[in-house]
Amino acid sequence: MIRRFLGATAIVASLALPVVAQAQGVPGGIERGARDGERAAGPVGAIVGGTIGGVVGGVAGVLGVDQRPRFRTYAVEQRRPSYTYSNEVRVGAVLPDDGVTYYEVPAEYGAQEYRYTVVNGRTVLVEPRTHRIVEIVE
Numbered sequence: 001m002i003r004r005f006l007g008a009t010a011i012v013a014s015l016a017l018p019v020v021a022q023a024q025g026v027p028g029g030i031e032r033g034a035r036d037g038e039r040a041a042g043p044v045g046a047i048v049g050g051t052i053g054g055v056v057g058g059v060a061g062v063l064g065v066d067q068r069p070r071f072r073t074y075a076v077e078q079r080r081p082s083y084t085y086s087n088e089v090r091v092g093a094v095l096p097d098d099g100v101t102y103y104e105v106p107a108e109y110g111a112q113e114y115r116y117t118v119v120n121g122r123t124v125l126v127e128p129r130t131h132r133i134v135e136i137v138e
Contacts, residue, residue: 061135062111062114062125062134062135063109063110063111063125063135063137064110067109067110067111068137070109071105071109071116071123071137072123072137072138074106074109075116075118075123075137076123078103080101080103080117080118081101081118082118082119082120082121083095083099083100083101083117083118083119083120084120085119085120089119089120089122089124089133089136090133090136091133091134091135091136092132092133093132093133094130094131094132094133095117095119095126095131095132095133096131097131100117100119100131101117102115102116102117102126102128102131103115103116103117105125111125113128114126114127114128114134115128116137119133122136122137122138123136123137123138124136124137125137
């Protein structure tokens with residue numbers, strides 16, 4: 001029984017890893033990995049694929065290693081006003097609906113589904129529907 005589980009896990013991991021490597025960030029990696037893993041091997045595949053996707057997505061971040069410094073320079077050059085936030089600026093924090101201005105991320109950075117803003121002097125990427133911080137760009 002355990003051999004079958006380990007065998008299925010190895011197969012799912014080998015099938016899901018190339019796909020989830022394209023995922024952007026932890027949330028996108030988990031979602032895409034779970035979806036692809038479930039298609040490949042059912043519920044076990046969803047669990048393994050989601051885990052692998054989250055790890056790979058977390059390493060790459062939303063912007064990716066190569067894009068992050070370029071985007072940081074871009075954001076600084078835009079001289080956007082900083083929103084004063086009384087809570088800790090961290091990934092997962094949810095910004096308020098009112099008072100914060102969210103800006104589009106240019107297509108060249110590959111994160112058009114997100115918005116960015118400046119909070120307490122720090123540039124952050126935000127999921128536009130929930131206003132949840134998904135990456136701090138430093």
